Amino acid sequence: MSPRHDDERAGPQEQSGQTEQTGQTEQGGPAEHVPAATDRRSLPRRILALAVPALGALVAEPLFLLADTAIIGRLGVEELAGAALGLTVMQTVTGLMIFLAYSTTPQVARSVGAGRMPRALAAGRDGVWLSVIIGVVLAAAGLAAGEALLQLMGADGSMLDQAWAYLLWSLPGIPAILLVFAATGVLRGLQDTTTPLVVAGCGFGANILLNLILVHPVGLGVAGAAMGTSIAQWGMALVYLTLLVPRLREHAVPLAADPMGLRKAFSVGSWMLLRTLSLRAAMVATVLVATDLGPDTLAAHQVTFTVFSTLAFILDALAIAAQALIGKELGAHRLETAARLTRTMVLWGVGFGVITGAAIAVVGPLSAPLFTPDDAVASAIGAALLVVAAAQPIAGLVFVLDGVLMGAGDVRYLALAGLVNLALYAPALYWISSAGLTGTASVVWLWVGYGVVFIGARALTLGVRARGEAWMVGGDAA
Structure with a gap:
């Protein structure tokens, strides 16, 4: 079971000093004054x-x-x-x-x-x-x-x-x-x-x-x-x-x-589902374009995406930490601590992106032949992995900011931003599919589209939101 939280002890709540969080319990009585200890x-x-x-x-x-x-x-x-x-x-x-x-x-x-x-x-x-x-x-x-x-x-x-x-x-x-x-x-x-x-x-x-x-x-x-x-x-x-x-x-x-609790959970979940659907739509659209560009392009893309997805586990772990920590700090009205956590995790995300990117840049082209005996496909994989390497710091920023805004409960913005990101990605994907690209160039441009344009669009929409304060709502309800 999870470790015991100091929040369970009775006492005054910290909120830029010593103030109390008041309200009602689920049964309608006065809320228990329990601290959100630092x-x-x-x-x-x-x-x-x-x-x-x-x-x-x-x-x-x-x-x-x-x-x-x-x-x-x-x-x-x-x-x-x-x-x-x-x-x-x-x-x-x-x-x-x-x-x-x-x-x-x-x-x-x-x-x-x-x-x-x-x-x-x-x-x-x-x-x-x-x-x-x-x-x-x-x-x-x-x-x-x-x-x-x-x-x-x-x-x-x-x-x-x-x-x-x-x-x-x-x-x-x-x-x-x-x-x-x-x-x-x-x-x-x-x-x-x-x-x-x-x-x-x-x-x-x-x-x-x-x-x-x-x-x-x-x-x-x-x-x-x-x-x-x-x-x-x-x-x-x-x-x-x-x-x-x-x-x-x-x-x-x-x-x-609780019917009202179920309704709230469904409301939050529906926005999160829309966000997830936008991400899946971008992935599927990319695969469809890769398929249209030919079997060599599709094969190279699949290997490249597998490497990208594997590295994403590291960045997603940071995003999960961001969700839990930001949610707790905002619930406790510790807005400055939430802001410091955000800055720290952004640096970590970009830093891990630099590290993983450097590793891919060195190992990727050398290991590409392990995935296929076809020299042309291996060459395309190696070139695409260099694009992935260059995009890793941006991906690190995106994963962390995604987790921060999830932790803040800013799910409506995340869902709508997902639709904007798709709209920004679509023209680039259309150009890639219709430009008559072949061989290594087709895979490289496909990953410039996904790894730079799409991930870059996510970085832009998330970064604009994170720079403001609209998402930093204190209390136990966003």
Whole structure:
């Protein structure tokens, strides 16, 4: 469970001196005056304490998918191809639902900062209930339309059978996956990223063991891999519930969802979903252009994007730390501390971008032949990675500012900015698709478009917002 917070002790709240945060409890009575005590650790130590475990937990989810792929790959080509289609559907759905973690964290963190633990836990509870409701709806939709969707994606015959087997037995795990997202967001808001790391690590180990048993010795094949992953996800979900339910009871927070709380969670989540959709749209549009430019361009782009995504874990860990810390400081009305945290994390984000960029610039062109025996494609990968290297400091700034504004609960701006970013990116992408580019030039310009124009547009829209003060709203409600 998360470490005990000083915010739970009764006493005056710090707000540029010694003032109190007043209000109403969830039951309508006077709010408990609980302090939002200042964390005595240095800002770098506070950032690292959250970011390092968050990085480990972020890596766990791709490992689930990697384990499935490796185990299924031993069954045969048709099984692997079918499972790949099922995995694509699952990755797309769950990828869009990641907002359940990112929207829950700032709501919980603000109330923690304001010294109102019952309200923080109530916000987390409502986020968890919303995740279960959405998960059940998505699982039912998958049961009704999943097979038809796979057919639309081009699956037929034996491949369709394998794809549907994987997707069918993955559907029971969707509510658990989304519950884990929301519960992870709750613990991050409580300033605890270590527990999600431990739960994810244990879940990953259980997933491998279950899949090894169900796929081969038991002989369930592709369906067994999906079953194993679903069981592991439910195990993780139950662990989170055993951690959160006693804490709810300790603070006399009802277990049942509050309709108004659900409505607020849905409102915040819908803006976050729109933001996520804008990012996915940019990625998909880039892939479509790469496909149109030819198989060599698509292959080089895929490798380059995989490297970019892997490095993004480091920057995303900083963003998660930003969400939790900024939310808590704003909830406690410590606006100057929030501003200092923002400046520090911006420097860290850009600094890590410089470091990772330098590493890519040195290693990328040398390692490109490891991804393909084709000299032309390897040359294109090496050149594209140099563009990625140059763009890493901008990416570092973007990830951190994204986390800062999420932590502030500035979700409406993030969603609308996402649409602006797409509008700025579209002309560049159109030019790249129609300029008659080939070979290395096509991949390089594609990554100038995505890594410089699109990421640069995000840096511009986020930077303009962060320089102002409209997002710095104190208190436990943004």
